[in-house]
Amino acid sequence: MVDFTLTKEDKKLLEMIRFLGEKYMRPLGIEYDKKGEPIPPDHEFFKFLAQIGYQERVAGMGRELEDSGKTGGERTSARRAVLIGEETSYWDRGVAVALPGPGLAGPPLSILGTPEQKEKYLSIFKDRENPHWGAFAMTEPGAGSDVARIKTRCVKKNGKWIINGQKAFCSNADRADFIVVWATVDPKIGRAGHRAFVVEKGTPGLILTKIEKKMGLSAYSSCSLTLEDCEVPEENLLGGEKVYEEKTGFKSAMKSFNATRPTIAAMAIGIARAAYDWVQDFIKQNYIISRPIPRYQKINENIAKVRRYIEVGRMLCWKAAWMADKGMENIVEASQAKAFCPAVAQEAVSLCLDVMQDAGIQNDNYVEKLYRDVKALDIVEGTGQIQRVIIARRLFGLPSEDS
Numbered sequence: 202m203v204d205f206t207l208t209k210e211d212k213k214l215l216e217m218i219r220f221l222g223e224k225y226m227r228p229l230g231i232e233y234d235k236k237g238e239p240i241p242p243d244h245e246f247f248k249f250l251a252q253i254g255y256q257e258r259v260a261g262m263g264r265e266l267e268d269s270g271k272t273g274g275e276r277t278s279a280r281r282a283v284l285i286g287e288e289t290s291y292w293d294r295g296v297a298v299a300l301p302g303p304g305l306a307g308p309p310l311s312i313l314g315t316p317e318q319k320e321k322y323l324s325i326f327k328d329r330e331n332p333h334w335g336a337f338a339m340t341e342p343g344a345g346s347d348v349a350r351i352k353t354r355c356v357k358k359n360g361k362w363i364i365n366g367q368k369a370f371c372s373n374a375d376r377a378d379f380i381v382v383w384a385t386v387d388p389k390i391g392r393a394g395h396r397a398f399v400v401e402k403g404t405p406g407l408i409l410t411k412i413e414k415k416m417g418l419s420a421y422s423s424c425s426l427t428l429e430d431c432e433v434p435e436e437n438l439l440g441g442e443k444v445y446e447e448k449t450g451f452k453s454a455m456k457s458f459n460a461t462r463p464t465i466a467a468m469a470i471g472i473a474r475a476a477y478d479w480v481q482d483f484i485k486q487n488y489i490i491s492r493p494i495p496r497y498q499k500i501n502e503n504i505a506k507v508r509r510y511i512e513v514g515r516m517l518c519w520k521a522a523w524m525a526d527k528g529m530e531n532i533v534e535a536s537q538a539k540a541f542c543p544a545v546a547q548e549a550v551s552l553c554l555d556v557m558q559d560a561g562i563q564n565d566n567y568v569e570k571l572y573r574d575v576k577a578l579d580i581v582e583g584t585g586q587i588q589r590v591i592i593a594r595r596l597f598g599l600p601s602e603d604s
């Protein structure tokens with residue numbers, strides 16, 4: 202049975218996120234949404250997080266991440282990741298992604314990385330003075346959902362890898378100390394040709410071309426990159442040659458670090474919860490006293506629906522995470538959570554706007570911001586459509602392109 206009990210550690214962690222969320226994350230999210238630009242990397246909040254050991258903790262290089270007492274490049278449990286995802290996004294999803302730490306580069310480094318690579322790149326986050334970031338570059342202008350289509354080429358020459366290509370929508374790449382870049386030795390052979398490299402900041406040929414202007418989630422940067430004869434030492438091939446020679450090992454590693462879908466789903470639920478709480482306060486302050494009674498029925502219906510979406514969505518996330526932690530195959534459950542939660546969160550935020558009526562679409566009303574923020578959750582880490590394709594394939598045993 203799925204266990205929904207929060208441990209003492211969970212509660213402590215949530216308390217810490219609530220403190221940071223209320224004092225820093227929500228106000229910063231609003232400020233940088235208004236500015237329409239990412240929080241600068243030298244912002245004092247990021248420095249403060251480094252000082253309190255935040256980035257060390259999320260990189261798994263500090264104190265125990267789990268009650269099990271594991272340290273050093275270990276991943277946090279899926280259950281804990283879901284909790285953190287929901288709570289940080291409740292306060293501000295854009296700021297949550299902007300926080301220092303290895304980000305999406307963390308899972309491939311932890312799973313595929315050699316002990317030397319983990320030590321070298323994850324120990325960067327032990328710094329208690331300055332914030333650091335990692336980034337992950339898979340998406341290209343012509344390859345998003347279908348990662349098998351990536352065209353960025355890698356060629357080995359004289360013991361070095363030369364990378365050429367373009368990457369898009371790479372979160373925090375402008376400030377990252379290193380980026381895990383995916384390239385192919387041969388685009389014709391799909392995923393079998395994929396190689397991942399750790400490309401360090403300042404490597405000649407690694408060029409930041411653009412920071413996107415997004416409809417929401419302004420607090421973090423989404424970057425386009427070009428790699429032009431970008432030369433990477435042999436030892437920066439993630440996991441070393443052997444990982445790619447043993448194809449089944451590489452495939453199963455890919456699957457396990459692809460298992461972040463319940464966390465993204467939980468982030469959408471966090472945004473829905475933020476809208477729900479905001480609209481509750483709004484109703485108390487505005488409607489009960491001043492508005493006519495007939496509107497109440499619609500308000501009741503909307504609020505009850507939003508509450509139901511949050512509860513059901515959270516359960517799907519918890520179940521998928523619980524299965525992952527038990528080592529059970531959870532492809533269908535993880536995709537169900539990812540297909541369901543961002544879609545209902547979008548509807549939930551919209552229902553909250555309806556309740557607020559004319560006030561809802563005013564720019565200084567927080568729910569309007571959430572309406573713009575929530576959309577991206579349906580796109581990242583596999584769109585809703587793709588999740589439904591995955592679910593159907595699994596349930597009906599249909600062949601997949603890479604099988």
Ligand SMILES: Cc1cc2nc3c(=O)[nH]c(=O)nc-3n(C[C@H](O)[C@H](O)[C@H](O)COP(=O)(O)OP(=O)(O)OC[C@H]3O[C@@H](n4cnc5c(N)ncnc54)[C@H](O)[C@@H]3O)c2cc1C
Pocket residue numbers: 305337338339340343344345346347369370371372418423577580581582583584585586587590
């Ligand atoms: C805010 C944000 C942050 C991101 N951060 C990163 C990052 O850090 N690193 C990174 O590498 N990428 C990142 N991405 C990219 C993200 O992973 C891609 O946007 C996503 O994979 C979808 O790819 P696409 O946008 O190219 O859409 P496409 O794959 O071109 O899809 C377009 C539409 O077609 C649908 N579609 C595609 N194929 C199928 C199919 N087989 N069946 C049914 N429908 C289909 C999709 O659902 C979608 O609606 C980020 C994106 C966003 C928006």
